[in-house]
Amino acid sequence: MKAEAPNKIIKERNDYILIKQESKNRSIKCDSDSIAGSVSQRACVYCGARVVLNPITDAWHIVHGPIGCASYTWDIRGSLSSGPEIYRNSFSTDLGEEEVIFGGEKKLERSIDEIIKANRDNPPPVIFVYATCIIGVIGDDIEAVCKKVQTKHNIKVVPVKSPGFAGNKSAGYKAACNALLELMDKNTSNMGSNSLNILGDFNLAGEMWIIKKYLSLFNINVCSQFTGDSRCRDIKKAASARLNIVQCAGSMTYLAKKMRALYGIPFINVSFFGVEDTKESLLKIADVMCGEDTVKKVYFYLRKMEKEANERLKKYKCRLAGKKAAIYVGGGFKAISLVKQFKSLGIKTVVVGTQTGKKEEYESMGDLTDAGTVILDDSNPFELEKFIVKTGAHILVGGVKERPLAYKLGIAFCDHNHERKHPLAGFEGAVNFAKEIDSSINSPVWNLLGAGQQ
Amino acid sequence: MDRNYVNLTVNPCKMCMPMGMVAALKGISGSMVILHGSQGCSTYIRRHMATHYNEPVDIASSSLTEQGTVFGGSENLKKAIYNVIGLYEPSVIGIGTTCLAETIGEDTARMVKEMKTDPSLKSISLIPISTPGYAGTQFEGYFNALKAIVEDTAVITGKSRALNVIVPLLSPADIRHLKLILEMFGIEYIMLPDISDTLDAPYTREYKRIPKGGTALSSIARMPGAMATLEIGTTIPEKLSPGKFLKDKFGVPLYRCPLPMGIEGTDTLISLLAEFSGRKVPHMITEQRGRLMDSMIDSHKYNSEFSAAVYGEPELVLGILNICLENGIGLRLAATGCKSPLLKPAVENLEEKFKNNLSVMTDTDFEKIQKFVAGCHVDVLIGNSDGKWIEEKEGIPLVRIGFPIHDRIGGQRLLSICYEGTMRLLDEITNTYLSFKESTYRKRMYQKYFN
Numbered sequence: 022m023k024a025e026a027p028n029k030i031i032k033e034r035n036d037y038i039l040i041k042q043e044s045k046n047r048s049i050k051c052d053s054d055s056i057a058g059s060v061s062q063r064a065c066v067y068c069g070a071r072v073v074l075n076p077i078t079d080a081w082h083i084v085h086g087p088i089g090c091a092s093y094t095w096d097i098r099g100s101l102s103s104g105p106e107i108y109r110n111s112f113s114t115d116l117g118e119e120e121v122i123f124g125g126e127k128k129l130e131r132s133i134d135e136i137i138k139a140n141r142d143n144p145p146p147v148i149f150v151y152a153t154c155i156i157g158v159i160g161d162d163i164e165a166v167c168k169k170v171q172t173k174h175n176i177k178v179v180p181v182k183s184p185g186f187a188g189n190k191s192a193g194y195k196a197a198c199n200a201l202l203e204l205m206d207k208n209t210s211n212m213g214s215n216s217l218n219i220l221g222d223f224n225l226a227g228e229m230w231i232i233k234k235y236l237s238l239f240n241i242n243v244c245s246q247f248t249g250d251s252r253c254r255d256i257k258k259a260a261s262a263r264l265n266i267v268q269c270a271g272s273m274t275y276l277a278k279k280m281r282a283l284y285g286i287p288f289i290n291v292s293f294f295g296v297e298d299t300k301e302s303l304l305k306i307a308d309v310m311c312g313e314d315t316v317k318k319v320y321f322y323l324r325k326m327e328k329e330a331n332e333r334l335k336k337y338k339c340r341l342a343g344k345k346a347a348i349y350v351g352g353g354f355k356a357i358s359l360v361k362q363f364k365s366l367g368i369k370t371v372v373v374g375t376q377t378g379k380k381e382e383y384e385s386m387g388d389l390t391d392a393g394t395v396i397l398d399d400s401n402p403f404e405l406e407k408f409i410v411k412t413g414a415h416i417l418v419g420g421v422k423e424r425p426l427a428y429k430l431g432i433a434f435c436d437h438n439h440e441r442k443h444p445l446a447g448f449e450g451a452v453n454f455a456k457e458i459d460s461s462i463n464s465p466v467w468n469l470l471g472a473g474q475q
Numbered sequence: 476m477d478r479n480y481v482n483l484t485v486n487p488c489k490m491c492m493p494m495g496m497v498a499a500l501k502g503i504s505g506s507m508v509i510l511h512g513s514q515g516c517s518t519y520i521r522r523h524m525a526t527h528y529n530e531p532v533d534i535a536s537s538s539l540t541e542q543g544t545v546f547g548g549s550e551n552l553k554k555a556i557y558n559v560i561g562l563y564e565p566s567v568i569g570i571g572t573t574c575l576a577e578t579i580g581e582d583t584a585r586m587v588k589e590m591k592t593d594p595s596l597k598s599i600s601l602i603p604i605s606t607p608g609y610a611g612t613q614f615e616g617y618f619n620a621l622k623a624i625v626e627d628t629a630v631i632t633g634k635s636r637a638l639n640v641i642v643p644l645l646s647p648a649d650i651r652h653l654k655l656i657l658e659m660f661g662i663e664y665i666m667l668p669d670i671s672d673t674l675d676a677p678y679t680r681e682y683k684r685i686p687k688g689g690t691a692l693s694s695i696a697r698m699p700g701a702m703a704t705l706e707i708g709t710t711i712p713e714k715l716s717p718g719k720f721l722k723d724k725f726g727v728p729l730y731r732c733p734l735p736m737g738i739e740g741t742d743t744l745i746s747l748l749a750e751f752s753g754r755k756v757p758h759m760i761t762e763q764r765g766r767l768m769d770s771m772i773d774s775h776k777y778n779s780e781f782s783a784a785v786y787g788e789p790e791l792v793l794g795i796l797n798i799c800l801e802n803g804i805g806l807r808l809a810a811t812g813c814k815s816p817l818l819k820p821a822v823e824n825l826e827e828k829f830k831n832n833l834s835v836m837t838d839t840d841f842e843k844i845q846k847f848v849a850g851c852h853v854d855v856l857i858g859n860s861d862g863k864w865i866e867e868k869e870g871i872p873l874v875r876i877g878f879p880i881h882d883r884i885g886g887q888r889l890l891s892i893c894y895e896g897t898m899r900l901l902d903e904i905t906n907t908y909l910s911f912k913e914s915t916y917r918k919r920m921y922q923k924y925f926n
Contacts, residue, residue: 089494132483
């Protein structure tokens with residue numbers, strides 16, 4: 022082994038980078054472990070599990086391990102609740118040296134005993150116990166502990182197998198989905214049901230509520246929400262739905278497939294980002310769920326909404342035409358929606374990448390973009406910087422980790438991750454998005470950058 | 476331990492050791508950090524720091540997976556080092572361990588030693604630092620890293636006129652201010668660490684992956700030859716003290732002073748600097764002191780009307796206590812998530828002097844702090860953004876200071892030390908109370924006295 026050539030992309034990383042050609046594109050490598058020292062933007066298995074389960078508002082989320090994992094994930098996401106707020110707390114068994122040597126099972130059990138004792142009047146409907154790195158190596162049998170306390174206290178205690186090193190973030194999604202499956206009542210029938218489950222929306226700034234409002238206009242009931250603003254009792258009855266609609270495909274396709282196999286519930290992919298995707302998704306849902314009359318009603322409603330939104334988008338389109346965008350987000354579905362959304366605003370996507378995209382998703386990105394577009398899997402600050410500079414992108418869409426890089430490079434930024442505090446979904450979200458892009462790209466601050474500099 | 480739950484930490488008032496280690500390393504010139512462990516540790520810490528400093532905080536990981544965890548992670552670590560060198564061209568790489576690496580028994584020091592035999596790595600300093608997340612908080616991680624760097628780098632050199640200045644985790648603005656004061660005294664100094672530019676870099680046309688600034692390793696090498704070490708902080712455990720190490724191993728005289736916060740705290744520092752430099756206190760500093768004194772007189776009556784609770788890293792907590800107590804703010808609580816055996820006696824001393832009915836909690840969590848402040852009369856919270864939950868739930872306004880501040884902008888620019896910073900922080904605290912008073916007193920008086 023020796024040092025890589027200085028100031029060059031890591032050789033091994035080249036397979037994960039694709040420059041779109043006019044024809045004959047090779048396929049991109051993806052869905053594998055991050056390369057040591059590449060400064061990946063991904064987090065770990067625990068992170069994947071935590072982001073999926075955390076929005077369940079009445080659950081107690083106990084992080085079993087040393088303090089860091091719990092400390093850095095305390096109430097940092099913008100998932101809103103219509104009621105309970107217990108999920109906004111951070112619970113940790115806070116293991117120290119002693120437990121690392123002698124095991125943490127006893128402490129875990131005692132911690133749950135304490136919770137039950139302190140909350141006799143309002144016992145937790147469910148406790149999730151997340152296994153962190155340490156638990157994976159010191160050999161704590163958290164499944165056994167969960168089973169034991171579950172019987173002892175007659176409450177649901179679900180282990181989440183998420184030691185940080187046991188795969189990448191996608192493995193954490195799967196661990197979370199398995200925990201959700203364990204929570205569902207198995208003996209429910211969905212015969213004659215007219216409700217659906219929403220999978221892969223986390224109710225950031227009320228986005229779940231926006232989607233539900235659309236559905237309620239067409240008399241479609243929502244059975245369970247995975248997992249934005251959901252409660253334990255809703256998740257329990259999920260098997261009684263007629264259809265699963267999947268938005269965040271990266272985290273929820275596994276669950277949808279499992280539910281199809283176990284309960285015969287079909288699923289369709291949807292996206293509520295952008296006018297076009299919102300309209301198409303609602304029509305798709307209506308086709309499955311509604312009678313002919315209602316479908317017609319849906320169609321007229323959507324035409325009206327589309328017209329209104331487009332009217333409001335007009336002024337932004339004028340101000341944004343001809344700009345270039347770079348996208349680096351968590352999952353493929355969002356990246357694809359963003360490319361389309363930018364296109365509708367007259368903005369060309371010149372860089373697009375994700376932390377955990379799948380092969381088919383990267384192919385879609387290739388289909389939607391022009392030759393020369395850079396497609397990236399599991400990228401890092403070095404590559405983002407190189408390609409942003411090379412392509413002359415005017416804005417980067419990403420999460421808060423990417424924000425300072427964009428600003429240091431002197432370009433605009435849009436936060437499309439879980440920490441934002443305004444909705445970007447649905448028709449109103451599409452307008453918010455354009456407004457946000459405009460407010461950053463066309464800020465007067467950029468005009469000053471060259472001034473006064475030698 | 477001061478917690479309501481014995482086996483559970485609820486809403487932690489602390490972070491882990493690698494966090495402190497990264498903060499220390501970011502103050503070393505030309506440095507990069509690798510955390511030996513799974514990918515999440517580095518990414519979480521990056522996110523936490525990036526939202527506070529509003530700067531790119533690049534941290535590499537050896538990205539241990541199951542394979543590395545079972546069969547050893549040396550190949551991963553080697554690969555990480557070579558890749559980081561290619562991407563960042565650092566002159567120093569700090570290699571911190573994580574819970575995972577320590578638990579599976581990774582001998583990072585040996586791995587690094589082996590790597591040093593590679594001639595292509597000759598010009599790069601690789602510094603292994605043991606920071607298992609479960610063995611302490613960011614406070615211990617920070618000093619552990621500083622001590623490891625000094626141990627690794629300091630060599631016997633000729634005597635110099637320089638003063639070693641070792642600082643706890645302050646804001647970049649604080650460090651800039653401290654440097655300015657040292658310069659006003661004409662003192663040649665070696666500041667360890669120096670995050671003044673690295674974590675608050677000016678905008679430049681050309682982006683630098685490793686920002687300029689930070690303490691040069693060559694300066695740290697010369698620390699044993701300094702005329703003295705000034706270690707700012709009185710709660711640093713002896714075994715983690717870089718100043719103590721320099722004294723024991725090289726006989727560098729060690730002076731310790733509290734964080735220069737408040738009149739007395741700053742006086743202590745300024746008189747030490749006057750002594751070191753053999754100069755009179757510069758006029759500008761005397762003016763600043765006078766202005767602070769004037770501002771304290773202006774606000775003392777308002778400050779006597781309310782009470783506060785303070786939490787955070789032990790050193791900062793003590794500094795803030797000094798500011799509050801000196802000006803008659805009623806203090807109810809001093810709390811830290813660290814074990815910090817030195818904080819309790821220090822607070823008890825202050826309590827003896829000021830008789831404030833002040834409680835102290837160490838190794839505590841926000842659940843305990845919340846119950847405490849809700850149960851006694853507290854008007855203002857002072858600490859980092861993690862108190863926002865209590866602010867929201869109990870309706871007690873929070874003055875943000877320390878790390879992390881991720882729900883407000885400008886944490887890196889907060890100046891809170893010496894006369895100037897004390898004045899700003901005290902004004903902020905007073906104004907937080909006044910804003911409450913001004914917006915509620917009409918209604919309160921009406922409710923109390925009308926009819």
